[in-house]
Amino acid sequence: MIPDTKKKVSTIYKKVKEGTFLTESSDKGIILGIRLAENLNVGLDEKIVIMSQALDGSIAAGAFHVKGLFDTGTEEIDKGVVIITHKAAEELFVMHDKTSEIAIRLKNVEDAQKVSTLIRQKLNSSELEILPWQEVSTVLEQWIEFDNGFIYLIVIVVMIVVAIGILNTVLMGVLERTREFGILLALGTKRKQILAMVAWESLFLGVIGSLFGSLLGILLTLQLGKTGINLSMFSSALTSFYMDPYIYPVSKTDHIIISIALVLVTSILVSIYPAWHAANLKPVEAIRSI
Known part of the structure; x- marks a missing residue:
């Protein structure tokens, strides 16, 4: 790998726990996983010999000095990966200015299919x-699709809980003010005005709740985005994906807007029955109620 460009597509340089990451001049340097170093019983500045097969079929052998040890938290990587510079790999495997892999990191992962198709057409x-x-x-990819489906299910459950909470609050408020609504109706207040009053109260609850919840969620996401959420307890499940055991949540404006809109729509929908109940009270019976 090329050290400077590797940092643009991978965060493994941040996982170096001992020593340093490779530089352009580290032609005889190597970094390896901390578990692999333990198995080989090698430490920093010690020599390690790599033997493999070169591109031309000959035996490739080279001596390197350990410059750093990384700890990703994923056992399969920490006990099975070594990294040398691109120049060292060219010499070791007799690659003759060839490259085995080029990784491209996009700002939006959803553009991967489109970009790969475009590159394929350009290079032909x-x-x-x-x-x-x-x-x-x-x-x-299948796991992410499953996870997205699970998130949608959670959103539905949360919306149901929100709906029940708002409905309970608004309905209790209507029942407690039955006499007041009866007096308003007796004084000539139109039923549609009563209906609008209850609907606005429900919407107000939704606005306050969604804004407070969004603010709390953003603050929590910003904090966890810096520290990360440690999933090392599930490292065995993450091993097959070669994933970092730390995940860093992010806030997306479109997700926040959609969440607030869902809460507001839910608030309006659940206010229909309490508003209809208040608007259709009989003034005399409502005033007599306790």
Whole structure:
């Protein structure tokens, strides 16, 4: 790998716990997972010999000095991955200015399919295999789709809870003010005005609740976005995906707007029955009620 560009597509340089990450001049340097170092019984500045098969079929052998040890929290990576510079790999595997893989990191992961298709059309080469991440890791894509479906289910459950909460609050408020509504109707207040009053109260509750909840959610997301959520307890499940055990949530404006809109729509819908009940009270019976 090329150290400077590696940092643009991977965060593994942040996982170096001992020593330092490789630089452009580290042609004889190597970094490896901390578990692999334990298995090989090697430490910083010690020599390690790599033996493999070169591109031309010959035996590739090279001695490197350990410059750093990384700890990603994913056992399969920490005990099975070593990293050397691109220049060192060219010499070791007799690659003759060839590159085995080029990774491109996009700002939006959803653009991967479109960008890979565009690159494939531009290069128009049968010798190159251009794959979006969805094809590189189909299991991960399926897991994300499952996770998104689960999130939608959670949203539905939350909306039901919100609806019940608002309905209970508004309905109790209507029942407690039955006499007041009766007096208003007796004084000539139109039923549609009573209906609008209750609907506005419900909407107000939704606005206050959604704004407060969104603010709390944004603050929590900002904090967790810095510290991350440690999922190392589920490391065995994450191993097959080679995922960082820490996840960093982000706030998206469209998600916040959709959430607030859902709460407001729910508030209006659940106010229909309490508003209808208040608007259809009989003034005399309502005034007599306790």
